[in-house]
Amino acid sequence: MDFAFDARTEELRARLLAFMDEHVYPAERVAHEQRAGLDSPWENVPVVEELKAEARRQGLWNLFLPDSEHGAGLTNLQYAPLAEIMGRSPQIAPTVTNCAAPDTGNMEVLAQFGDERQKKQWLEPLLAGEIRSAFAMTEPDVASSDATNITTHIERDGDEYVVTGRKWYISGAMHPDCSVFIVMGKTDPDGADIRRQQSMVLVPRDTPGVTVKRAMQVFGYEDHYHGGHAEVVFDHARVPVSNLIGEEGGGFAIAQARLGPGRIHHCMRLIGMAERAIELMCRRAVSRDAFGKALAQQGVVQNWIADARVAVEQLRLLVLKTAWMMDTVGNKGAHTEIQAIKIATPRTVVGILDRAIQLYGAGGVSQDFPLAELYAGARTLMIADGPDEVHQRSLARRELKKYL
Structure with a gap:
């Protein structure tokens, strides 16, 4: 095991450290002051939006994604010291470099398991920072630490799936640019293999039957920069069968x-x-x-x-x-x-x-x-x-x- 930084990692570290000193740390207090003056706590903060453009201009964008077709093509070992640097300002740095959860995980899912249409419709705008997303798995009524407990139903009805269930602490759901949920639920609740009962589907936020009920706080914080956390209800929300990610039972x-x-x-x-x-x-x-x-x-x-x-x-x-x-x-x-x-x-x-x-x-x-x-x-x-x-x-x- 050789953990020495290679030339590309050293170069990216130097650029990222300079970006943090010149832009991110000074922006922390500015962002706090700007947010206090917004009409809604979920509005985009001007200084954060400015830093997104600057990070992209400097090539400090999508560093997390090992897929060289869509991301920076870095290995986990190369990305580790860069993520560490961003962790020093975890509210701002990951957000402005498009390396913030839950979008990172959702982009990885789409890159690895999405079909070409799904990548075109959702992955590309996520990679460009044009939209945000949310991952809907955790539920308030069951012990979600055991994912097999999930009760949200994803039932097939002809050429559509009907999604019904209640989720909470759904990260990213409060962001005004959140356009799509990746929802995990059961397509085969009575299946013999409890790890093949679940599937994942893409549910656009504006789908009838989708209601973002309230923001969920974390120790009193709303986690604005990551798009907050929300309770979301899916009440017979219908999406095309083509919105299934991967295969039924693969969730x-x-x-x-x-x-x-x-x-x-x-x-x-x-x-x-x-x-x-x-x-x-x-x-x-x-x-x-x-x-x-x-x-x-x-x-x-x-x-x-x-x-x-x-x-x-x-x-x-x-x-x-x-x-x-x-x-x-x-x-x-x-x-x-x-x-x-x-x-x-x-x-x-x-x-x-x-x-x-x-x-x-x-x-x-x-x-x-x-x-x-x-x-x-x-x-x-x-x-x-x-x-x-x-x-x-x-x-x-x-x-x-x-x-x-």
């Missing part, structure tokens, strides 16, 4: 294919969030005095910073190993490693952010610093894309199988 497998890259992308960005936290801790520690000396001279603060550095270096190596394995043996071959980073990274970064908030005192939980919002995002990832306990259960079974 569970497509979901697993989608979530693998999504999980590692989250972990890459989380490392960037942790690096931002360490930087903020150090700046605070050298600029504040308490009990007669600088915070940087307090032993407990030194321990927090040292432990954070050790933890981040460990996580980064594990994420890079996982990226390398995904590139060399495929997502299935890296299944254990993907689960390991999904367990370890969010909980470790939550701990680092918690210490950073403690160091900032009242400022740490305020809107004047990014720590509280970073904490909310990191803590949510202990649930999103499969809660920790599900990954622990699966990983433990795989380990125990060697001895049974």
Whole structure:
């Protein structure tokens, strides 16, 4: 395993770091001020739209997609340090580079499983940043950590599918440019194989019977830049049979294919969030005095910073190993490693952010610093894309199988 950056990665890192310093960090406060003056919290923020154009002009666009026909053609190992950099400003940087969830996962699904018509109608405008999208899987009435529990019905009626069900925490659904949902539901609810009961269909947002009922908050945050999260009701919404992605019964497998890259992308960005936290801790520690000396001279603060550095270096190596394995043996071959980073990274970064908030005192939980919002995002990832306990259960079974 060689984790040294190749020439292309180094070049993209340099450009992205400069873009962050020159454009993204200064835009954080500007975006906050501009959003406060909008009529709706879901309107596009002018400075964000300006940075999208600038990122595209600089070639910092669709870096996440390994498909060279549609994306940058980077390997997971090449993309890892770039996603880490973007993770330092997770609300703005992924959005303005068209590397933000849920669009990234939806574009990967369409690129891998969509037919030519679906790619033309939905993938191309997503790649161009002309529209946004949402992924509708989680439901409020069942334990969605077990995807086989999903109750949304996708029934065939002649040349159409009829979609009926209630979803929530559907990321991206509140964005004014959200034009399409990828909906997971059951086409064969009584099928013998519980992992072949589900299918995925494309449901345009303006389809009769689709109602975006309300925005869902996350620790009080609305996650504006990613298009928010919503409760969505599908009441006998009809779409053409041609809107099926892949084959009937293939929804569970497509979901697993989608979530693998999504999980590692989250972990890459989380490392960037942790690096931002360490930087903020150090700046605070050298600029504040308490009990007669600088915070940087307090032993407990030194321990927090040292432990954070050790933890981040460990996580980064594990994420890079996982990226390398995904590139060399495929997502299935890296299944254990993907689960390991999904367990370890969010909980470790939550701990680092918690210490950073403690160091900032009242400022740490305020809107004047990014720590509280970073904490909310990191803590949510202990649930999103499969809660920790599900990954622990699966990983433990795989380990125990060697001895049974």
